[in-house]
Amino acid sequence: MLNFTPITDEDGDFLRRYYENCDFGLCEYSVGTKFMWGDYFHPAYAEAAGCLIVRNEVDGRLVFDYPVPGPEGDEEAALRAIEDWCMENGMPPVISVVPEKRASKLLQRYPYVAVRNVRTWQDYLYKREDLQTFAGRRYSGQRNHIKKFRTAYPDAVFRPLTEADLPLVEQFWEDYRTEFSKGDDPRAVGELKLAKRMLEKLDKPWFFGGGMMNGDRLIALALAERCGDTLIIHIEKALYSYAGVYPTMVQAFAQHFGGDVVWINREDDAADRGLRTSKLQYGPDHLAPKYHFAPHNELLCHVKAIPELKTERLTLSQMTEADIPAYNALVLDQDRNRWWGYDDVAGLKGPMDERSFYEVAKRDFENCAAVNFAVRLDGMLIGEAVLYRFDYRGGAELGCRIAKEYEGWGYGTEAFKAVAEWGLYGVHLTRVVAKCFKENAASRKMLASCMRPAGEDETFYYFEKLV
Structure with a gap:
């Protein structure tokens, strides 16, 4: 029988044993997402058959991530462990945020099942080289914005951020607060609070932090994590007053930390119209589905x-x-x-x-x-x-x-x-x-x-x- 332990900030090294090489490509299969949204979904973990099993709470109901296999992991046995736990606790084994490459397995597994693939959940995935180069006609807008930014701020440079830069980060949040346009949106305020907390973890080796500096002032920052062949961008923030800084930051971050990844995941848009417009303007290769499987007996x-x-x-x-x-x-x-x-x-x-x-x-x-x-x-x-x-x-x-x-x-x-x-x-x-x-x-x-x-x-x- 599975024994679940609530995920805390001390569990990062353990979770990375599974997420480091996870090829699902979705933001939910990362340490950053578990940490950032832990207060909302109350994730807890267990191990079975060489797999990581994460249980979450969504709208008062327990749901499970698809099992993440380790080197010798047995996904079939891990799924059975989830099902056995659910039978003992009198509930259906709801498997959520299922990556596309595992959806057919569950369709064959459950003869009676309700499947959802909500547009709002889907992650925006970009080819790494597209964000590094912004080549081609479809990226002419981004190139023009970067050119204007470079003309206005010729001395601005991108560099990695480390734990030693936390005072700079703190000052950035003070500057950002003065320009924050969504102060009356509780969801946006809550997300900003979580982003601040995440940037305090620059000391963790699995997080990549980077920022755009204009002189001694930090004017944009981002935090990411590599999982398999995907670089997952957890946080992107910039001072709106610096026109063109967002595409400049996106490109510089991809160039510096992209390495040999295939995909860059800029996560979902949470049904925010502004975010959706922005993410679409950067030309995603595709929106990665996240299937929700609710079996019926x-x-x-x-x-x-x-x-x-x-x-x-x-x-x-x-x-x-x-x-x-x-x-x-x-x-x-x-x-x-x-x-x-x-x-x-x-x-x-x-x-x-x-x-x-x-x-x-x-x-x-x-x-x-x-x-x-x-x-x-x-x-x-x-x-x-x-x-x-x-x-x-x-x-x-x-x-x-x-x-x-x-x-x-x-x-x-x-x-x-x-x-x-x-x-x-x-x-x-x-x-x-x-x-x-x-x-x-x-x-x-x-x-x-x-x-x-x-x-x-x-x-x-x-x-x-x-x-």
Whole structure:
């Protein structure tokens, strides 16, 4: 099970082990974005199968970045770890800001999934050489602005910024505040505050800081981070009073820090009209999509009510209030339920009363978490079959228990087969799985009669039935 740790400023070196060579090209897969927007998204991390897994909070819901593999990382195993964690915590495994090169993998993985690709999220990616040279007709405006700037400020120079330049940076923010035109925009004010905090991290080796100097005055600055073949620009600020300083700064920064990167990512525009206009004027090669995958389980798509299933001797149907006494007796038979693998009493979220277990079963179906069938003989509840742990990939687990006084007659096998068939062809699952304790010879015999073996561990034998 994944154990998440909130990301703090002390985690930069650890995160860089994964982000340094990450080829996703999106700003979310960088230390700078995690630091800068940490107070908004509350990112937390875990490791699994040689991959970095980051969990974020967006609009009150937990979502996950796509796993970032290390040198020996297993993305498939990391995705399963996310899914297992979500199943244990009763939520769908929502994978967000998925890069285009991984989107097809998730489309194949989840049979029922809502996918979004919001324009506002998309990052602006430029060819490194385009920003370094501004060559060609489409960049004539940038070249003219740079020429005017160089004419007006012939002594202005670009140079890297280090921790020793923090006093210059602080003075820049004072100058910038006097020219800041969005003081009444809470979002812009908040972003500016975050930018100031980020520039305090010039001592970090994975951040590249640079500034345009006019004499001893800092008039523009930028902060970036290289991830794989992409240079991600986290911050770009300049004094508006110096006409032409922005394109001059963009070009100089790309020339100095571009190196052999393929792409320069100037991040998204946050739906700001001015930012969008500016970023488009610089001629992006493309806008990098960020896909949001929200899988649905099959219950949500196909099952509106628990159906009635009939076998040669049994009827399986929705539990009713009249079943409560018999169901309580089944659930509270501790000696028999040692093989059930789940402590029903411990699973209650409050004190136990006569209706507790019935209400749990009812609520689980309403929440699309499970289908509890009452197994009936001549109309009387003698057991239950439960289809649960929907994995959002077309699979679910099936369990069945029969009251002690009805054991030995094959009722469990009959009920189990009926629900397994319904799961595959009524719910449109592709796989139904089950397990039994190794000491439970009767259950193993029953499962082997209607499913095929699918492995074992120290505790369980596993079985599966496929379409």
